[in-house]
Amino acid sequence: MLRNYLKIAWRNLLRHKAYSAINIIGLATGISACLLIFLYVGHELTYERNFPNAEHIYRVVSRVNFHGEDDRFSLSPKPLADHMRREIPEVKKVTRLAASKKQTVWKDQQPFLEDNLFFADSTFFQVMPYTFLAGDPVTALRAPRTIVISDELARKYFGSVEKALGQPLQFSRNQHLVTGVFKAEKHSHLQASAFFSMVTKDEAERTGKDAETIAAQENEWILFGYYTYFTLHHPASLPAFKQKLADLVQRRAVPWLKENEISASMELMVQPIPEIHLSNDFQTDISPSGSQSYVYIFSVVAVFILLIACINYMNLATARSAKRSREVGLRKVVGAHRSQIIGQFLGESILITLLALVLALAMVELSLPVFNELTEKQFALSSLLNTNFVLLILAILLFVGLVAGSYPAFFLSGFRPVEVLKSDKNPRGSNAWLRRSLVVVQFTISLVLIIGTAVVYSQLQFLKNKNLGFNKEQVLALNLPKGDSLFQERLTVFQQELTQNPNFLQTATTGNIPGERLARLLMLVEEEDGTEKDQTMNVMFVSYDFLELMGIELKEGRTFQKGIPTDEKGAVIINEAGVKWLGWQNPMGKRVQVTDYDAKVIGVARNFNYASLHNPIEPLMIIPIKENTGYLLAKIRPQDLEASLTFLEQQWKAFAPRHPMDYFFMDDHFNRQYQAEEKMLTVFGYFAALTILIACLGLFGLASFTAEQRTKEIGIRKVLGSTVVEIVLLLSKDFALLVLLAILIASPVAWYGMKNWLQDFAYQVNLSPWLFFTAGLASLLIAVATVGIQAAKAALLDPVKSLRSE
Amino acid sequence: MLKIVNLQKKYTTDEVETTALNGISFEIKPGEFVAMMGPSGCGKSTLLNIIGLLDNPNSGEFWFLDKEVSRSSERQRADLRKHHIGFVFQSFNLIDELTVQENIELPLIYQKLSGQEIKERVNEAMEQMQIAHRRNHFPQQLSGGQQQRVAIARAVVSKPALLLADEPTGNLDSAHGREVMELLSALNEAGTTVVMVTHSPSDADYAHRIIRLLDGQIVTESITERHAARVLSPEF
């Protein structure tokens, strides 16, 4: 029986090559898109899985509330770890981690800039079980100036893992001894390339300070500078631990805040590390986190693409059912049960799915390079070979085989032999209604994706072109090396040297730039009535000429000026939002005290979007700094960019031979805040194109089927004088109506969905009806073109031939 | 073999009711060869389909192998068809995608038979119908007469007690038609009960008995000349 089924399935496949090709290619495209998406989703959902027992490794995160403003940090207060270790017995090991800035590493007189550097307590590797390739994880970070590096770094600087151990690694200011090499872990929120010992940092912070200052510094509960990781003796004691953590805050942090007259409340929470990657509600996270909602959206898109492909199969199979009806009738005559016939057709669809699956795997392999670039991941076809994915592939096989196959199977097996075996008549080629509805479903899904893509695109264009209140075009930023005093001193000379070149219009140094996370600092501000009050506000540290270079306008007052002694002593500029927030009637001259910087307001800056357009403009205090830290900004002419960069490079080499040049353009940097959306746009774009492609493939098949069925009618019409155009219109009209219906359904759905998506932005593009109209028109044209080709082919047939062939 | 009492069959399409069979009663004994004749549309095929358990009557009794089956389920009817009934159609109804051998094999794959047994039976049927040399051909590569021989082979491969043929020679020229009739006749002589619908008096002559229908009713039943001669001949 099975052999007979297989034979007939196979021969049907070969006999109707065009149909089979449409089916298999459509399904394969759907399956490959689905597999790619699941690769990505699977990856997103399994972060940290290379750490044994990752679900029992936790991180403390904080929520701090200053004056009703909620801030969530993935960092925790400095004294926390120590208190947890001493006062909460449930804790097995607790350890601290702190981020370091980029640093320069030297090899053979050559500077290399290294990122992803951290300071870690000596206990760190007992909490985060990195695989050690050399060295002892327990003792590696005990001494000052020791470093544990990744195998990648080991190979880069020492040639191999073995050669690295015990060797000094040369940084700009000092050497660190390599005491361990760990296996780099990319599938983690913590993508470290090296860990310095925490005692190195502690020592540096203590030098030159007396015991009292040090003790106070150690007890700063408001200093959120450390990531705190821990494990418990028993995972089951987590609730008890949480209670004790809350008690600890009450016992230690609250009295300290009161004592220091800081009116803030604080809550500490616990996060198992596998949850870190997809939770993006904490500021200051180590690496850009993933997005739960994108994982959902992509999964849904994957299922939809698969569904569209399945619908193709269903539609083509039922459209062609007349061709199989005689076989069904006959099998029933000789005694086949309906269930056996259902089984046969399901088997057939599974066979086709199997073929499609093989093709899909080939397609995945071919598209992986593009996909990897898109996702910035390193997927390989072999990643599909683990048990989970084999199970998933089997599930897809069954899902597609059954979903796509069940309808034709039930439909075909329902044929009554008495009817289908009548010698002359063809059985009802019916169920055109269902087929039509399914086409509408396909195009609705495609259209929602197309409109979605269009909305994301126009929103991004809108974000990039919106007037931000400052000029981000043609501004180049150089990262200034930290702690090189020699360089600091010569910076002014360097700046003068640069502006000698007519391409360099202006330069300025600044501590912060727009698009960067700013510190929110506690300050004492003067109220309208002369009293003083605690406030926290975003603070931007800039040089005197920063505002001018960035083209930020002032609403009132003046900008910082060299030579005015009061500016040197203490002056700040506040933005409009800040004035409004503080309720100042008369901002000029108000007193502001930020830590020990005592200043007067000398100007009010017009609101400018210093942060991403996801958020409205928040209050901002702009404070001038004298020392040259952070960035050197240069406004350059758009012409001769190449030459300007070469010139810059030369100058830099001459002035700072000890530091590799590290620069970027302001607009790129600012737009990087929309990276997630950019990625979504690309992915959406690809998948929207895929769905419309698959849907059109199905339409193509259906149209050719209709054309075939109506050959005779077309012949007669032609004989009676219809033109080719009239016939094409006649055949395309039905399909065009279906697409129009899909447009009507898809538009409100897409509108609703995208309105929701836009809620993420404080500034939203207008959803103009034109956008919907254009997307609809585009897909209508594509569909009509698809159908039209088939219709034209049929219309161009010689009527004499088509009438005789019956 | 089978007995029909006051059988009634109506079709309703587009609110028009057609009475295809109206109070039909007759009996067919094992080993008989019965021809059914009548003008187009008089209900012959409908009656044959009911006898072949492809369709249920609206009322009346239908006794098949001593069981009342006029209200049996699709599944029961399929099982009866599978084991006891073979069909031959005017338009052959071979499956284009299967070879001669595979077409003949078809009824057997739904029965619990070993591969060996299937092979033997198929070979036997092919020999009997003289088409073994075409076993690997596809239907389209055969002449009409050959196709009908394949169809008959398929109908008898499961050794049914009852063979039903609806205008088996309708699509054939007279030479091939005669060939097919000889085969049916031979099968009948070997013990198979045959019920055949035909328009051709010469074909009907192969039968023992002719049932004539008109507008869904039996008008006459008569014994054929050939059969009468045989019945009367002393050696029978």
Ligand SMILES: Nc1ncnc2c1ncn2[C@@H]1O[C@H](COP(=O)(O)OP(=O)(O)O)[C@@H](O)[C@H]1O
């Ligand atoms: N499936 C059907 N639906 C409706 N009417 C039918 C159907 N099959 C047959 N009939 C009607 O029943 C009558 C008998 O048909 P049929 O048995 O095919 O006649 P015959 O085989 O004698 O030519 C005819 O009037 C025909 O139109």
Ligand SMILES: [Mg+2]
């Ligand atoms: Mg008939």
